């Protein structure tokens with residue numbers, strides 16, 4: 178089986194990529210398989226910049242084609258927050274429960290008709306000698322008033338998926354991987370991959 182390297186240390190993302198790449202005939206390796214690889218600092222100001230930073234850093238180190246994911250939750254009533262700071266919204270320890278609790282508290286007085294939000298996922302692909310490429314996908318929904326469901330990771334229990342009328346964490350993994358921001362971005366990447374791989378080398 179062919180191998181694809183995903184530059185992530187997030188176990189939830191790793192599982193989703195495994196599920197999505199399997200039907201394409203790829204075995205997924207992530208930075209969880211290389212625990213000594215240092216965390217790449219996310220110093221960009223957009224999801225795309227951070228995805229490129231992660232993909233290029235790991236691609237240079239491994240001298241291989243690498244895909245990276247930078248993603249997060251954007252809430253209208255919070256002017257797009259937590260956005261690119263989603264992982265560390267409630268502190269450096271990247272605690273999903275604390276992050277959700279912080280959002281629920283901030284949204285306590287936000288009425289039902291003003292709770293629109295979306296997940297955003299930027300994927301970057303980098304390969305030796307090539308310019309990195311990015312694609313993105315979104316998933317629309319609403320912020321719930323309490324946690325629901327036990328699947329997924331991150332903010333999934335407090336995000337009501339508009340098209341399913343269920344919390345993201347209530348969807349089975351195979352359902353999430355049909356409709357998620359990550360799945361939509363990956364579909365676009367799949368379309369662009371052949372031309373990327375056969376395209377020009379960087380000068």
Ligand SMILES: O=P(O)(O)OP(=O)(O)OP(=O)(O)OC[C@H]1O[C@@H](n2cnc3c(O)ncnc32)[C@H](O)[C@@H]1O
Pocket residue numbers: 184185186187190219246247248249250263264276296329330331332333357359
């Ligand atoms: O950078 P890597 O190593 O990939 O892992 P990370 O967890 O730091 O990942 P990000 O920097 O992209 O931060 C994304 C955060 O956004 C949230 N998030 C992203 N995708 C999500 C999803 O599908 N469901 C729920 N929360 C998600 C979750 O809290 C993630 O930790």
Ligand SMILES: [Mg+2]
Pocket residue numbers: 219264
């Ligand atoms: Mg990160």
